[in-house]
Amino acid sequence: MYIGYFDEFGHSGAYVSRTDPNYKTHPVFGIGGFIIPADNIRHLSGAFRRIKERGLKAKIDAKVIAKGRLVERWEKKGAALLTTQNVKKYREVRSIYRSYFPP
Known part of the structure; x- marks a missing residue:
């Protein structure tokens, strides 16, 4: 079995142009992630927690x-x-x- 970790990125709000004072956030939106074997979930989550807690x-x-x-x-x-x-x-x-x- 495999488990996928996914997250969205970007902004889906209104966009007019780069020079517009209120609506200049570029409307790029996407999703990214990775898939790992289920047996590695505890190892990954433990490593991520150690990075977070230390840093x-x-x-x-x-x-x-x-x-x-x-x-x-x-x-x-x-x-x-x-x-x-x-x-x-x-x-x-x-x-x-x-x-x-x-x-």
Whole structure:
């Protein structure tokens, strides 16, 4: 048996043109993902949790654990995390990125 992990990306809102003051977000929308053998689900989810807990420890401590929430249910959107500004500003983001995507 295989399990698929999929997520959508992009924006499906109104678009007029790049110069329009209100409707300039390009209307690109899609879905991406991957399929793995079911026997690998626990390994993948454990590895992902370790990456998240190590790289975002301060934010998790403040926004999740301090409020009595479960780490497993907390989500940090990639679009909010992996921005040029955040990569420059936060050492943790650079560390996560370099660990898994070396130059």
